[in-house]
Amino acid sequence: MTSLADLPLADAADPARTTDAVDPADWPDVARVPRAPLRAAVAGRVLRRVGRLRGLRIELPDGQPLVAAPPEAPTLRLHRPEAFLHRIGATGLIGFGESYQAGEWSSPDLVGLLTALAADPADLVPRGTGWIRPLWAARPPATERPSEQHSRENIRRHYDLSNELFALFLDPTMSYSSALFPTTADGGPDASWPGLAAAQHRKIDRLLDLAQVGSGSSVLEIGTGWGELALRAAARGAQVETLTLSTEQLALARQRIAAAGLADRVTARLLDYRSAQGSYDAVLSVEMVEAVGRRYWPAYLSTLDRVLAPGGRVAIQAITMPHHRMLATSETYTWILKYVFPGGQIPSREGLAEAAARHTSLRVTADEGFGPHYAETLRLWRERFTARGEEVAALGFDAVFRRMWELYLAYSEAGFRTGYLDVRHLLLTRDGAR
Numbered sequence: 012m013t014s015l016a017d018l019p020l021a022d023a024a025d026p027a028r029t030t031d032a033v034d035p036a037d038w039p040d041v042a043r044v045p046r047a048p049l050r051a052a053v054a055g056r057v058l059r060r061v062g063r064l065r066g067l068r069i070e071l072p073d074g075q076p077l078v079a080a081p082p083e084a085p086t087l088r089l090h091r092p093e094a095f096l097h098r099i100g101a102t103g104l105i106g107f108g109e110s111y112q113a114g115e116w117s118s119p120d121l122v123g124l125l126t127a128l129a130a131d132p133a134d135l136v137p138r139g140t141g142w143i144r145p146l147w148a149a150r151p152p153a154t155e156r157p158s159e160q161h162s163r164e165n166i167r168r169h170y171d172l173s174n175e176l177f178a179l180f181l182d183p184t185m186s187y188s189s190a191l192f193p194t195t196a197d198g199g200p201d202a203s204w205p206g207l208a209a210a211q212h213r214k215i216d217r218l219l220d221l222a223q224v225g226s227g228s229s230v231l232e233i234g235t236g237w238g239e240l241a242l243r244a245a246a247r248g249a250q251v252e253t254l255t256l257s258t259e260q261l262a263l264a265r266q267r268i269a270a271a272g273l274a275d276r277v278t279a280r281l282l283d284y285r286s287a288q289g290s291y292d293a294v295l296s297v298e299m300v301e302a303v304g305r306r307y308w309p310a311y312l313s314t315l316d317r318v319l320a321p322g323g324r325v326a327i328q329a330i331t332m333p334h335h336r337m338l339a340t341s342e343t344y345t346w347i348l349k350y351v352f353p354g355g356q357i358p359s360r361e362g363l364a365e366a367a368a369r370h371t372s373l374r375v376t377a378d379e380g381f382g383p384h385y386a387e388t389l390r391l392w393r394e395r396f397t398a399r400g401e402e403v404a405a406l407g408f409d410a411v412f413r414r415m416w417e418l419y420l421a422y423s424e425a426g427f428r429t430g431y432l433d434v435r436h437l438l439l440t441r442d443g444a445r
Contacts, residue, residue: 033113038411041112050100051093058096062087065127085124091115105149108346111418112411121417122390125425149344157304157354159283163256165302165354170257174237175406180396185237185263186211188298188328189385189434202387210388214328215243221377221438222293222326224249231291231318233284234299238264238277244295245276252289254282285310290320297328298434300363304356305341308363309370315439316371325373325439330385332432334359351419360435367439376445377438382427385434389424396420 035042062069062078068086069078077089089095095115098106110116118124157165181187190210192200204210218240224230226248232241235255241264244251255261261281268277284299294315303311315325337359348355364375396403396416403413426432438445 032409033411034409037409038112041109041411044094044113045097045101045106047097047101051096052100054096054099058099061128065130067124067127085120085127086118087124088117088119089115090117102149105344105346105349108350108415108418108422112350112414114410114414121421122393122424122428125422126428129425129429129431150342151344151348151354155348155353157302157307157356159285161354162283162302165352166256167258168353169351171259173406173408174259174263176403176408177237179399179402179406180392182207182211184208184211184239185267186215186239187236188214189330189381190214190388191217191381192384192387200381200384200387202391207388207391210384211239212243215240218295218297218326218328218436219244219247221436222295222324224293224295228293229289229291229320231287231289231294233287233294233296233314234302235260235264235279236297238267238279240295240297241277241279242268242271242273245271245273249276249293251277252291253277253279254284254287255279256281256283284314287314287318289318291318292320292323294319294323294325295327296325298330300327300329301355301357302352304354305337305358305362308358308366312363312367312371312373316373319373319441321441322444323440325437327437327439328434329363329437330357330432330434331360331363331380332357334361336431337362347419347422350415357432360437363437372441373439374441375437376440378435380433380435382430382433385432386424386427389420389427393417393420393424 033042058069059078061067062080066080066084067078068076068080068082068084070086070088071077071092072090077092080086091113094113095110098110098115100106102109154161155165177185177187190207191214192202192210193204193213195201202210222230224244224247228244228247228249230241230244230249230251232244232251232253235241235253235257237260238253241251241253245268253264255264258281261279264279268274268279284303296315300308300311319325337357341356360375360378367373367375400413403416404410408416423432427434
């Protein structure tokens with residue numbers, strides 16, 4: 012049986028061994044396999060340990076198991092193990108993601124594999140070695156910090172990819188955030204209920220109810236998306252101003268607003284949240300705080316406080332993570348930040364509540380999580396995306412991009428399935444008003 016000791020690790024840096032069909036102009040770090048022989052050897056030992064701890068089946072190119080497990084076990088298939096180990100050794104989880112983009116590994120059940128890996132991630136690191144992480148992990152580049160100077164470029168790199176791309180896997184509401192399904196008898200999300208669009212409306216309606224949006228309400232939305240929340244608020248009789256930094260989203264949102272005959276009730280603007288003006292009965296923001304960045308939470312929350320009318324209410328939908336993990340990773344450059352959401356930072360409930368208490372008159376007065384619903388939302392998006400791969404390719408997105416997007420959706424789904432990530436509805440009011 013082949014073992015890691017038999018792999019030609021020293022050959023991985025040979026440019027001739029880079030993966031076929033990877034354009035180095037578009038994907039320089041995917042096309043290039045780094046050379047890190049000592050770290051690659053360590054990565055090989057760690058890989059065996061992780062496989063045993065998580066009950067994984069790890070297969071080499073000849074089909075032989077590097078780590079044996081039952082056939083139904085989560086499986087990692089190494090197509091180019093030498094390149095895989097050099098990437099892991101050189102850049103850790105960034106290399107793990109780039110290796111998938113390059114087609115150097117795969118899995119028959121990507122979500123199952125990533126879920127196994129995401130459970131209790133601290134257990135995968137040998138005790139006593141955690142102090143090494145800050146010395147080894149890369150820090151986010153200053154040019155991607157979500158300052159007013161850089162935020163528009165960060166948003167452009169994700170949300171301006173193509174409205175047509177997002178339409179291929181989102182539901183007709185074009186909602187790019189967690190849906191809220193009815194619950195089954197055991198308390199889980201019932202994703203069979205009439206459809207994702209209905210579940211998205213259920214989520215939006217809960218937020219509008221939380222903010223007490225009704226006829227005559229003045230509403231500010233920070234983060235337009237493609238306009239569905241603004242449309243639904245306007246249909247209640249509210250007057251809505253909605254802000255975005257995405258030119259692609261703005262164009263389609265304005266089209267949808269006009270088509271709905273609601274242009275007299277909804278104004279969509281290309282504007283940074285820090286420049287918001289006016290006074291509003293309700294302020295809403297759906298999965299936008301993740302793009303704000305920890306160092307800018309005070310500015311974001313202060314803006315909400317500044318524009319909120321007396322007696323007003325703020326309703327936020329936010330992806331969250333455990334506070335201790337947020338603190339440990341807040342200055343770490345990850346694969347998701349490099350390729351999917353530059354400048355992002357998933358907050359913790361405690362972090363947001365503390366920032367609000369320190370910098371504003373707002374307090375969190377209601378807080379409800381529904382993470383399993385996001386796992387189901389992501390599953391539906393991922394299945395639709397993979398089923399429409401040819402249409403994605405026809406839009407000009409190459410195989411590297413398609414593998415990147417598949418990994419991003421599966422990685423996110425695994426995070427919610429393990430509870431490492433959650434999504435919450437937060438109500439913020441002044442003086443503890445409910």
